[in-house]
Amino acid sequence: MVVDLSVNVGGLKLANPVMPASGTFAEGLAGVIAFDSLGAMVTKTITAELRGGNPTPRVAEVRNGMLNSIGIPSKGITYFLEQTLPFYRQFNSPLVVSISAPTMDAFAEAAALLDVDGIAAIEANISCPNIEEDGKAFAMNAVSTSQVVTRLRAATSKPIWAKLTPNTGDISSVARAAEEAGADALVVANTILAMSIDIESFRPTLGNIMGGMSGPAVKPILVRMTHQCAKAVRIPIIGCGGISTTEDAVEYMLAGATAVQVGTATFLRPKAMIEIIAGLSTFCARKGIGRVAELTGAVVELDMEMSASEALP
Amino acid sequence: MQSMLAPSVHDSSAPQGDVDDVVATVVSHQRVNAEYNLLVLAAQAPACNAVAGQFFNLECPSDGDDQPFFRRPMSTYKADPVRGEVEFLYKVTGAGTRGLATLNAGDEMRILGPLGHGFTLDPAWKNIVILGRGVGLATLAPLAELAAANGVGVTAIISARGPEQVMSVERFSALGARIETVLDSDGSSAPDNVEAVLRALHGQGYADALFTCGSNRLMLLMQRLGAELNIPGQVAMEQHMACGLGMCFCCVRNFKVGDKVDSRRVCWDGPVFDLQEALSW
Ligand SMILES: Cc1cc2nc3c(=O)[nH]c(=O)nc-3n(C[C@H](O)[C@H](O)[C@H](O)COP(=O)(O)OP(=O)(O)OC[C@H]3O[C@@H](n4cnc5c(N)ncnc54)[C@H](O)[C@@H]3O)c2cc1C
Ligand SMILES: Cc1cc2nc3c(=O)[nH]c(=O)nc-3n(C[C@H](O)[C@H](O)[C@H](O)COP(=O)(O)O)c2cc1C
Ligand code: FES
Numbered sequence: 246m247v248v249d250l251s252v253n254v255g256g257l258k259l260a261n262p263v264m265p266a267s268g269t270f271a272e273g274l275a276g277v278i279a280f281d282s283l284g285a286m287v288t289k290t291i292t293a294e295l296r297g298g299n300p301t302p303r304v305a306e307v308r309n310g311m312l313n314s315i316g317i318p319s320k321g322i323t324y325f326l327e328q329t330l331p332f333y334r335q336f337n338s339p340l341v342v343s344i345s346a347p348t349m350d351a352f353a354e355a356a357a358l359l360d361v362d363g364i365a366a367i368e369a370n371i372s373c374p375n376i377e378e379d380g381k382a383f384a385m386n387a388v389s390t391s392q393v394v395t396r397l398r399a400a401t402s403k404p405i406w407a408k409l410t411p412n413t414g415d416i417s418s419v420a421r422a423a424e425e426a427g428a429d430a431l432v433v434a435n436t437i438l439a440m441s442i443d444i445e446s447f448r449p450t451l452g453n454i455m456g457g458m459s460g461p462a463v464k465p466i467l468v469r470m471t472h473q474c475a476k477a478v479r480i481p482i483i484g485c486g487g488i489s490t491t492e493d494a495v496e497y498m499l500a501g502a503t504a505v506q507v508g509t510a511t512f513l514r515p516k517a518m519i520e521i522i523a524g525l526s527t528f529c530a531r532k533g534i535g536r537v538a539e540l541t542g543a544v545v546e547l548d549m550e551m552s553a554s555e556a557l558p
Numbered sequence: 559m560q561s562m563l564a565p566s567v568h569d570s571s572a573p574q575g576d577v578d579d580v581v582a583t584v585v586s587h588q589r590v591n592a593e594y595n596l597l598v599l600a601a602q603a604p605a606c607n608a609v610a611g612q613f614f615n616l617e618c619p620s621d622g623d624d625q626p627f628f629r630r631p632m633s634t635y636k637a638d639p640v641r642g643e644v645e646f647l648y649k650v651t652g653a654g655t656r657g658l659a660t661l662n663a664g665d666e667m668r669i670l671g672p673l674g675h676g677f678t679l680d681p682a683w684k685n686i687v688i689l690g691r692g693v694g695l696a697t698l699a700p701l702a703e704l705a706a707a708n709g710v711g712v713t714a715i716i717s718a719r720g721p722e723q724v725m726s727v728e729r730f731s732a733l734g735a736r737i738e739t740v741l742d743s744d745g746s747s748a749p750d751n752v753e754a755v756l757r758a759l760h761g762q763g764y765a766d767a768l769f770t771c772g773s774n775r776l777m778l779l780m781q782r783l784g785a786e787l788n789i790p791g792q793v794a795m796e797q798h799m800a801c802g803l804g805m806c807f808c809c810v811r812n813f814k815v816g817d818k819v820d821s822r823r824v825c826w827d828g829p830v831f832d833l834q835e836a837l838s839w
Contacts, residue, residue, distance in 0.1 A: 273803035273826060276577040277670075289807075297821060303808040304800050306627035311800065315807050318821070460627065512801040513617070513629065515579050515670060 248529040249536040250522065252284070252503050254481045255404050255429030257339060257365055259284035259504060262537060263494065263522045266485050266508030267343040267368060267408070268315065272332055277515045280336040282522060284504060288329070290343040290370045292319040293355045300452035305441055310460030310487070311509055312439050314453035317345055317373065322358045330363055339365030341406065345373045349383075349393045353400035360401050367403050369394065369428075372410035372435035384410040384435075387422035398427035406483065408432035409474070411463075416470050417477040424478040432483045432506065433471045437463055460509040461487045468500045475501020475542055489517055491524025498540035576604035577803075579670040584661050585643060591722055594693075595659055596635070597646045605644050605669060608637035610700035611676030611794055611830040615802035616646070617668040618657035626654035631799045631825070633697035634672065644669075647696035647725070673802050674829045677701045677792055679708055683766040686710055687759055688735075689752070689780060691717040694772015695726045697794045697829075701769055706733040713764050715740060715755060717747045717776065736764070749779050756783055765789055774838055784833050791833030797824040812837050 250261035264285040265274075271289060280286055298318030305312045320328075325342075333340045342364050346352040356367050371383035371393055383389045390407070397405050407423040409416060411434040420431055436457025441450045449455075467486030475482050481504070484497030489510030497505050510517040525537055534540065582601035590596050599605075605614070615629040636645040650659050661667065679686075686705055690698040695716060702712045712735040718724045720743040730737055738755055740747040756779075759765045768780045768791035777793050784791045797809040804826030813820050813835040822828065 268807075269801070269805055271803070271805040273801075273805055277579060277803070289805075298807060298810070301808070301810065302798050303810070304628075304798060304806065308625065309627065311627060313800075313806070313808065318807055318810075512806060513627070514668070515801075515803065 246530040246533075246535070248526045248534070249538075250525060251536075252538050252541075254483065254504050255406070257285075257404055257429075259339065261522050261525065262498070262502075262504035263518050263525070264341070264483075264504065264506055265511060265518065266506035267370060269508040269511050272329075274511070274515060278519050281338055282519055283338045284522075285339045285341050285365065286333060286336065287341045287368060287506065288325075288333075288343050290317050290319070290345045290373075291322055291325050292317055292345050293322045293351060293358065295319065295321050302450065302452050305450035305456070307439075307441055307458065308462065310458055310462035312441060312451055312456040312458050313436065314451045314456035316453070322355060326358070326361065330361075334363045341366045341368050343368040343370050343408070345370040347374070348377055349396050352393055353396040356397050356401040356403070356405075360403060364403060366406055366429070367397070367401060368406040368408055368432060369397055370408050370435070372408055372412075382410045382412065384408075384419055384423075385413045387415075387418045390419050391422040391426045394423050394426035394428050404429040406430045406432050409434045409470075411435065411467060411470055411486075412438045417473050420474040420477045424480050428480060430481045430483060430503075431474055431478065432485055433474050433502075434467055434485060437466065459486065461489060463487045464493060464496075468496055471497055471502050472500040472544070488521070489514070491521050491528055494521050494525060495528055495540060498537070499542070499544040501542045501544070503538070503541050575672070576607070577671060577673060578604055579668055580605055581666050582644070582669045584663050584665045584667070586663055587661055590647065590725060593649050593723070594725060595648055595650065597648065597658065597661065599644050599646075599667070599669065600642055601644050601669060602642050603639065605671055606637050606639045606642050608634040608644060608672035609676040610634075610704040611697060612672040612674050613802075613829060614644070614646070614669045614671030614673060615799065616658065618654040619660055619667070621657050621660045624653040624656050626657050628654075628800050629670065629802065630654040630658070631673075631796075631802060633693075633794070633829075635696045635699055636703075637672070637700070647693065647699075649693050670802055674825055675827070677704065677769065677794075677830050679704060679710060680767070680790070681708075683710055685713070685764045686767045686769060687713045687715065687756065687765045689715040689717065689756070689768070689770045689776055691773040691776060692723075694770070694794070697771045698769060699726050699729045702730050702733050702735055706735075711764065712736070713738065713759055715752065717741075717752070717773065719743065749775065752776065753779060753783065756780070760787055760789065767791055768833060769793070770833070771795075777833070777836060778838060781833055781836065792830050793833045793836050794830045795824050795828055795836060799825050801825070
């Protein structure tokens with residue numbers, strides 16, 4: 246059985262639903278996997294200005310996951326356009342460029358600079374500190390999400406993917422705000438704010454004290470958020486968080502994701518994305534599913550009332 | 559071979575040669591002394607084509623409470639394309655290496671590599687000095703082989719806590735290297751003495767270039783002497799790593815380039831760097 250793996254993410258047709266998560270993918274991986282096999286390529290977040298990133302140690306392991314406080318070291322957008330973009334232009338998979346900025350205006354300016362050939366979409370990493378809001382991430386509340394996405398929408402004709410943060414109390418309203426402001430898709434989501442301490446040295450394990458948690462341990466939390474967002478909006482959702490196997494990717498799609506991003510798993514198994522793409526064909530064929538897109542949102546909702554009354558004595 | 563330590567070594571798009579994530583089989587696994595183990599793996603190309611100074615990202619088995627999440631970076635102690643083997647000399651320090659220590663002949667493990675930029679030799683050099691301590695010697699041993707293959711004379715200064723920790727002497731002497739052992743136990747490893755040894759070697763024409771790995775103190779000493787006596791050098795550095803492929807930017811260190819400080823990824827831009835550009839670690 247030939248399975249159609251293609252999906253449509255807000256008008257952008259991808260050959261398959263699997264792509265890297267920002268910050269876990271770069272040129273070096275091209276030595277190990279074929280980039281043209283990926284549904285899309287997603288860059289590490291870049292900023293217009295030069296940035297150094299955080300102090301080391303920048304990563305620490307926890308059970309079934311990791312913490313990182315890389316920060317966003319960036320050589321700037323001009324460097325990206327001149328030095329990095331030509332590398333990615335060798336490949337046919339669509340290139341998604343992740344951007345960030347400390348203010349709304351700077352965000353819009355960054356997006357405008359990237360309105361060039363060879364870039365298929367802009368992923369707005371609105372999970373980083375917004376200096377106009379005392380360092381709270383834009384995506385921590387619906388109002389700043391709406392404002393920043395509105396500016397981005399006006400600044401570029403490229404599709405905009407808004408990458409949300411799980412570090413908010415109400416991700417559904419943030420998702421709705423992004424949709425209403427003109428986002429073409431949502432990435433759900435970035436890392437979960439976390440901390441760990443080395444009990445021998447009494448020191449935090451990260452130089453930056455706190456960092457973002459990712460890897461298998463975060464998956465159930467982000468599957469839940471993907472599901473909540475899928476219920477709240479009509480634009481496609483790209484699920485992200487702890488995906489390392491085909492089964493994980495299927496779970497996100499059932500929860501409502503149209504596509505998935507694989508992050509930390511690539512550090513442990515550089516071919517993870519390729520294995521997941523192959524696995525999706527095998528899975529769909531086994532289930533008699535002709536198009537992988539049929540998985541999106543196909544979770545069977547339990548009938549809560551009936552289960553509750555059946556549980557009564 | 560790569561060319562001399564040219565600026566292109568630090569270009570983010572510099573090619574690394576063939577890299578792959580392959581399943582390797584344990585050929586043998588032995589204790590070398592109380593702390594170090596020698597792991598010999600059968601692995602086809604590109605793994606067995608690793609050159610001196612390159613490393614691998616090893617998937618370490620879980621064992622009870624030890625559940626290493628990341629892979630662990632480990633230098634190639636020897637790579638033999640003819641036998642299809644690659645060797646690692648490692649010290650058991652924590653969860654990852656304790657997991658490694660559980661491997662038996664016949665077991666399989668994934669290894670990603672060869673990674674990074676190794677040592678380079680300038681054809682003008684007739685004699686080099688290698689100064690290493692602890693696992694630093696694992697990284698430097700293949701350099702001695704590279705030198706011997708290129709007709710370059712080697713003096714290996716092996717620094718250790720005591721006689722029991724001295725390793726790799728046979729590897730170096732089999733290549734005809736001159737060996738000086740300096741120990742903490744008899745005080746001969748003190749910086750003043752090592753400096754005197756280095757100055758003497760330079761005086762005798764044995765130090766056209768300096769190489770080191772494994773000790774910040776020894777690196778600073780070599781750096782100072784290299785600058786004073788105008789001897790080029792290279793240092794292999796370490797940093798915590800996650801991906802090994804230049805993607806995560808967790809393995810950065812600062813380097814001085816002219817009067818600027820440049821942050822570089824140890825896995826991608828190194829692990830071997832120009833001795834004079836390295837900053838204390
Ligand atoms: C390029 C390179 C080559 C290396 N070559 C060798 C070698 O040939 N032989 C050898 O014995 N060791 C070598 N090391 C050091 C080796 O990677 C660490 O000793 C090992 O990661 C320790 O892991 P662990 O789980 O046993 O210890 P833990 O202390 O439990 O490790 C916890 C975390 O710290 C990291 N870490 C701990 N020590 C180091 C270190 N010195 N450098 C980098 N990360 C560290 C681990 O990777 C892990 O993420 C090398 C390191 C690098 C970067
Ligand atoms: C080392 C590292 C660096 C990251 N850098 C970025 C980044 O620059 N921009 C961004 O939007 N997300 C970044 N992320 C978050 C990932 O894109 C992803 O959202 C997160 O890791 C969850 O997915 P995972 O569990 O599959 O890794 C980074 C994650 C890691 C582990
Ligand atoms: S270990 Fe990931 S960039 Fe070096």
